[in-house]
Amino acid sequence: MSRAIHDASKFASDLTLDTDAVVVGTGAGGGTAAEILARAGLRVVLLEEGAHRAAADFTLREADAFSELYYDGANRTTKDGAIAILQGRTVGGSTTVNWTATFRTPDEVLHHWASAHGVRGLDPAELAPWFERMERRLNVAPWKLAPNENNEVLARGCAKLGYLHEVIPRNVDQCRNLGACGLGCPVNAKRSMLVTTVPGALDAGATLITRCRAERVILRRGKASGVEAVALDARGVYPTGRKVTVNARVVVAAGGGINTPGLLLRSNVPDPHGRLGKRTFIHPVLVSVADMPGAVDGWQGAPQSVYSDQFLWRDGIAGRVGYKVEAAPVYPMLFMSLAGRMGKGHLEHAATRYRNSQVLVALLRDGFHVESPGGSVMLRDDGSPVLDYAMNRYLWEGAYGAWASMAEIQFAAGAREVLPLHSDAHPYTSLAQARSAIDSLPSNAMGAAIFSAHVMGGCAMGGEASSSVVDSDGRHYQVENLYVIDGSVFPTSLGVNPQMSIYGLAARNATRLALLLGGNARN
Amino acid sequence: MAVVAQEDFGYRPLMHGAQLVRREPASRRQFLKTGLVGSLALVSAGVAGRWLIRTAYAEMSEPALGFLRPRDRALVRAITAAFLDGVLPREAALRRQTVEQAILGADRYFSTFAPAVQAEALGAFDLLNLWLGRRLVAGVSEPWERAKAEEVNRFLESFRTSGFDTFRQIYRLLEGIATVGWYGLPASWPQLGYPGPVQIARPKGDAPL
Numbered sequence: 001m002s003r004a005i006h007d008a009s010k011f012a013s014d015l016t017l018d019t020d021a022v023v024v025g026t027g028a029g030g031g032t033a034a035e036i037l038a039r040a041g042l043r044v045v046l047l048e049e050g051a052h053r054a055a056a057d058f059t060l061r062e063a064d065a066f067s068e069l070y071y072d073g074a075n076r077t078t079k080d081g082a083i084a085i086l087q088g089r090t091v092g093g094s095t096t097v098n099w100t101a102t103f104r105t106p107d108e109v110l111h112h113w114a115s116a117h118g119v120r121g122l123d124p125a126e127l128a129p130w131f132e133r134m135e136r137r138l139n140v141a142p143w144k145l146a147p148n149e150n151n152e153v154l155a156r157g158c159a160k161l162g163y164l165h166e167v168i169p170r171n172v173d174q175c176r177n178l179g180a181c182g183l184g185c186p187v188n189a190k191r192s193m194l195v196t197t198v199p200g201a202l203d204a205g206a207t208l209i210t211r212c213r214a215e216r217v218i219l220r221r222g223k224a225s226g227v228e229a230v231a232l233d234a235r236g237v238y239p240t241g242r243k244v245t246v247n248a249r250v251v252v253a254a255g256g257g258i259n260t261p262g263l264l265l266r267s268n269v270p271d272p273h274g275r276l277g278k279r280t281f282i283h284p285v286l287v288s289v290a291d292m293p294g295a296v297d298g299w300q301g302a303p304q305s306v307y308s309d310q311f312l313w314r315d316g317i318a319g320r321v322g323y324k325v326e327a328a329p330v331y332p333m334l335f336m337s338l339a340g341r342m343g344k345g346h347l348e349h350a351a352t353r354y355r356n357s358q359v360l361v362a363l364l365r366d367g368f369h370v371e372s373p374g375g376s377v378m379l380r381d382d383g384s385p386v387l388d389y390a391m392n393r394y395l396w397e398g399a400y401g402a403w404a405s406m407a408e409i410q411f412a413a414g415a416r417e418v419l420p421l422h423s424d425a426h427p428y429t430s431l432a433q434a435r436s437a438i439d440s441l442p443s444n445a446m447g448a449a450i451f452s453a454h455v456m457g458g459c460a461m462g463g464e465a466s467s468s469v470v471d472s473d474g475r476h477y478q479v480e481n482l483y484v485i486d487g488s489v490f491p492t493s494l495g496v497n498p499q500m501s502i503y504g505l506a507a508r509n510a511t512r513l514a515l516l517l518g519g520n521a522r523n
Numbered sequence: 524m525a526v527v528a529q530e531d532f533g534y535r536p537l538m539h540g541a542q543l544v545r546r547e548p549a550s551r552r553q554f555l556k557t558g559l560v561g562s563l564a565l566v567s568a569g570v571a572g573r574w575l576i577r578t579a580y581a582e583m584s585e586p587a588l589g590f591l592r593p594r595d596r597a598l599v600r601a602i603t604a605a606f607l608d609g610v611l612p613r614e615a616a617l618r619r620q621t622v623e624q625a626i627l628g629a630d631r632y633f634s635t636f637a638p639a640v641q642a643e644a645l646g647a648f649d650l651l652n653l654w655l656g657r658r659l660v661a662g663v664s665e666p667w668e669r670a671k672a673e674e675v676n677r678f679l680e681s682f683r684t685s686g687f688d689t690f691r692q693i694y695r696l697l698e699g700i701a702t703v704g705w706y707g708l709p710a711s712w713p714q715l716g717y718p719g720p721v722q723i724a725r726p727k728g729d730a731p732l
Contacts, residue, residue, distance in 0.1 A: 056727065060720030063628055063707030067635040075699075077640075081692040178721050188726050235589070235635050299717065332717045333706040340606070340702040341695060343683055344676055347702070348609040354715035380639045423683055423691070446691040447684075 003202035005052055008212040008231035011242040017207070019045045020517060022227045022248040024214040024263060027093020028502035029486030030254030031193030031201070032134070033510035037252075038204035040511075040519025045246050046201065046208040047229050049255075050090035050236060054194065058184030062333035065183035069097050074334070076258075078375065079388040082445035083284065085258075086453045089236065090184075091210060092194030093256060095499060098453070099181045099303040099329065100170040100190055102140045103496035104131045105504070108317050112368060117491040118463020120472045127504050134503035138171040138191040145177055148301025151327045153292065153358045155306045157409030163310040168326075170302065171499070179300040182329060211236055212244050215383070217251050217267040217482060224251040224482035249517060250481045253488075254506075257282075257455030260488040261377040262385025264459065264469075270478040273466045276459065277377035280387055281493035282452035283363040286399050287328070287338070288406035290358040290415035291427065297355055298330030304497075311362075311405055312495055318369055321398035323362040324495060325406060330359050338421060338449055349427075360410060362402030364395060367457065367492030377458050391450070396443040399450075403441075407434040421449035454498045459488040474509040485509050589634030590641055591626070595648045597667035599626055599700060605675035606701040610714060625704030632703050647693045 008015075020042040023034045030046065038044045053068060066074040069090040076085040088094035110127065113119035134140075147155060147167075158165035175189040188195050202208060211232045218226040231242035253260045261277040269276065304326050312322040335357065339350030350357070366372045375389030391399070403420040408431055410418045417427040418434050422441050428434035441448070461484075462468030465477040470489055476482040485506045487498050494501050591599060604611070604622050611618050633641060650656040657663050661678040663670050682694035705711050712719055 056725045061707070063632060063703070067632050072636045072640055073632050073703075080688065081695070082688070176723070178723065180721065183720075186721075186723055186725055237635060237638060237641075295716075300721075332712060332715055333703060336706040336711075336715070337699055337702040340698040341683075343680060344606055344609070347606070351610050351714055354717065382639050384637050384639050386639075444688075446688045446695075 003199065004207040005202065006207070006209045007052065008209050008242065008244060009234045009236075009240060011231045011240070011244070014243045014245070016245045016247070017045055018247045019043045019207075020249050021045075021252055021513075022047065022246040022250075023252040023254055024227060025093060025254035025256060025259065025486060026091050026193060026198050026208070027088065027254065027256055027486065028095050028193060028499050029256065029506045030252070031092065031095070031197035032503050032506035033252055033254060033485045033513075034201035034206055035197035035204065036507060036510040037514050037517075037519065038201040038206040040514035040517075042514060042517055042519045044201060044206035045248070046198070046206055047212045047214050047227065047244070047246070048091050048208065048210045049213045049232065049259075050088070050210065052091045052208070052210045053096075053184065055184070055186050055188050058180070058186045060180045060183045060186060062183065062331050065097070066333070069184055079378070079386045080445070082391075083282065083389060083450045083452055085282065085387070085455060086451065087256065087258070087455060090194075091198055091208070092192045094453075095192040096184060096194045097182050098192070098497070098499060100172055101304045101307070101326065101497040102135075102138070102169045102171045102500045105501040106495055108313060109492065109494055112317050113491055117460070117468065119461055119491065120463060122472055122505070127508065130504040130508045131500060134500065134507055138196060138503070139173040140169050140171045140500070142167045142169045143302055143305040145302070147305040148179065148298070149296045150298035150301070150330065150358055151304065151306040153290065153296070153413040153415075154308065154325065154327050154360060154409060157411075157413035158308050158310065160412040161408065163308055163409070165306055165308045165310075168305050168307050170305070175302065177301050179303055179329060181303050182331065209244060213239075214255070214263055215266060217253070217263065217269065217479075218245075218247075219267065219269070219479065222270075222478075223480040224476075227251055250483060250513065252510075252513070253459070253482070253484045254486040255488075256486045257458050257488045258377055258385050258387050260484055260486055261458035262379060265377065265379050265385065266383050269476070269482070271469075272478065275467065275469050278458070279367065279374040279460050279491065280377055280389065280458040281367040281374045281456045281490070282387075282389060283454040283456075283493050284366060284391065284395060284399070285451040285453065286362045286364075286402045286406070287421040287449055287451065288360045288362075288403060288410060289419045289421060290360070290410035290413075291353050291417040291419075292356045292358050293414060293416055295355045296330070296358045298327075298358060299332070303327070303329035308409070311401065312365065320401075321364050321366065321369065321372065321395060322495065323364050323398055323402045323405070325360060325362050325402075325409065328359045328361045330354075330357055335359070341421070341423060341449055342419070342425075343423075358410065358415070360406040361451070362406055363454070363495075364398045364402065365493050365495035366395065369394060374457055387455070391443070391445045393443075399443075399448065400438055400441070403438045404435050407431060407438070423447045454487075454493070456487045456490040456493050456498060459484045460491040461489040462491055473512055483509070483513060588630050590630045590636075591633075592645070592648075594652060595645070596626070598648060598651055599629075601667045601670040601675055602679070602697045603629075603701045603704060605670075605672040606679060606698060607705050608672060610705070610711070612710070621705075621708070621710060624708055624710075625701070627704075628707040629700040629704030632707065633700070644696055647696055651693075
């Protein structure tokens with residue numbers, strides 16, 4: 001059976017469809033939900049703002065991949081321009097371009113959600129079968145090959161210091177260890193939504209419309225009854241003027257953080273307690289670059305295969321902000337544009353050290369402390385969503401600690417120089433020098449290079465309508481027939497790369513939704 | 524582009540403008556407050572932002588460019604050539620050609636950004652294309668076509684470490700155009716020792732299940 005994939009940029013007229021469920025987004029949440037709903041015998045329409053690009057299209061050149069597969073060139077910034085967010089915009093969403101690290105939601109986090117946010121039914125035991133199911137579906141297993149040198153530095157440094165470090169589980173099958181995960185897997189080894197649940201949904205009869213941006217949820221007498229969307233041009237930038245209307249029994253918002261709150265804000269969905277878009281978390285990422293004595297060639301090999309949780313939970317869940325330490329691939333354009341931020345002189349220096357460059361990242365787990373309330377999604381004049389996220393003293397303390405820990409690990413692994421990425425920093429030749437310099441770096445978000453690859457929250461789930469947007473099943477508190485099934489429902493960040501947390505929760509909540517809609521239970 | 528945060532005003536002079544500030548503090552501060560900040564605030568929101576988005580639409584018809592306008596070329600050329608001076612090919616004709624290719628690459632990259640983000644970036648170019656913006660804010664004495672490399676580099680370095688977040692943001696934009704343009708080109712890779720994307724047989728047709 002041929003799959004129903006339609007490119008809205010080519011539509012010559014408006015289109016109206018009727019269906020059981022319209023799913024906005026094809027990433028970790030939307031892909032998983034769409035397959036489950038379609039396999040339950042329900043009619044499903046998937047709307048995707050990005051284009052449909054597959055293995056044969058992936059050139060593995062950053063100039064192509066960042067432009068075609070991500071929001072704003074893999075540089076979707078926060079409102080003040082300070083923090084750069086890597087977020088996928090293509091069929092499969094961020095799962096098409098992520099680095100394949102796959103962790104279950106930590107037990108500490110699930111317990112915290114229950115006790116601090118009234119989340120119900122999501123304790124580790126109840127979620128375990130959903131994680132197992134998705135781990136099987138996506139072939140998740142700890143990486144069996146030796147780590148590449150970029151990750152080996154992390155393992156070696158941690159081993160020297162007696163710090164925790166483990167092998168990362170990855171969602172790959174017959175992985176060729178190329179290292180191109182962030183540019184689209186050219187051999188379909190990564191078990192992203194692009195090659196698993198989205199085709200699964202299509203083969204069960206779902207329809208996918210690409211280059212189609214959901215503008216608003218249609219509300220009739222307080223109930224969601226469909227989605228109004230616009231066709232985008234071939235580049236995905238400007239509307240062509242063609243409209244797509246999908247009338248549906250239920251609307252499943254699955255655009256992820258930033259986009260799902262944005263869609264609901266544009267829709268003027270009732271928000272009596274002012275919770276919509278609030279508590280958006282990003283795992284703010286700090287970067288440390290080491291100059292190693294030998295070649296690292298950090299673009300090749302599985303980009304993330306080793307992690308350290310030495311600093312993640314050290315003060316308990318509600319203490320000082322903890323951070324997870326991982327490696328990040330050294331792609332030329334991304335890496336050299338960061339070098340350029342350090343100034344023209346450093347650009348020339350970095351070019352000569354490119355092959356020896358090793359990159360560590362530290363992800364701050366935000367949202368577990370009263371001083372970490374997260375950011376807010378808001379709408380620009382043209383209706384596009386933007387995240388306002390401020391670094392504060394609590395988070396800066398974590399940033400300084402993270403730079404120091406990464407430098408310590410890199411020097412322990414034999415680094416000649418370590419550069420914390422901050423415009424007032426320089427490459428340092430000893431840990432003592434690095435530590436004292438790090439302590440005096442100004443806490444200025446435009447000075448530090450801060451990233452995020454994980455957007456969570458904004459439609460927080462919780463036990464009370466007064467403090468959350470949806471309940472623990474993803475059902476909107478104010479609007480009937482409106483569900484949110486993506487990472488925007490997390491009431492805090494996770495302390496781990498988020499994909500499996502989204503898959504597990506999406507599988508659970510989509511299965512419940514399918515039963516509510518009268519779907520069969522052959523899942 | 525964000526409006527400059529209030530607390531950034533008034534106590535940290537621009538590095539390159541230190542002498543200027545001493546000579547005529549009142550007028551400079553006044554200019555920063557009403558002129559520059561006012562224009563950026565307008566660009567980031569409201570009428571001017573919408574006008575810029577429409578402008579971007581109208582000029583989409585320019586064949587070679589999707590983001591930059593013809594009037595931005597000289598500025599972007601000057602920035603790219605000066606910033607990448609130490610890493611571009613030495614030979615003059617090849618260097619000029621490489622700069623043009625880098626600009627096309629950067630243009631293509633930025634042309635996929637959200638319209639509001641493109642409009643903000645164009646607002647920064649508008650500021651620097653003004654005589655006042657170029658002379659007083661950037662400190663570049665000649666028009667961008669004839670700008671001296673050392674003046675351009677001094678301007679970029681002062682923006683990079685400026686006490687004004689808006690200037691740091693403009694630096695990121697300009698530095699990003701240069702580095703994204705150049706390091707997106709295969710010609711830049713041998714110097715890094717990067718062999719280019721791996722060549723590998725691709726699965727044909729539709730994604731499997």
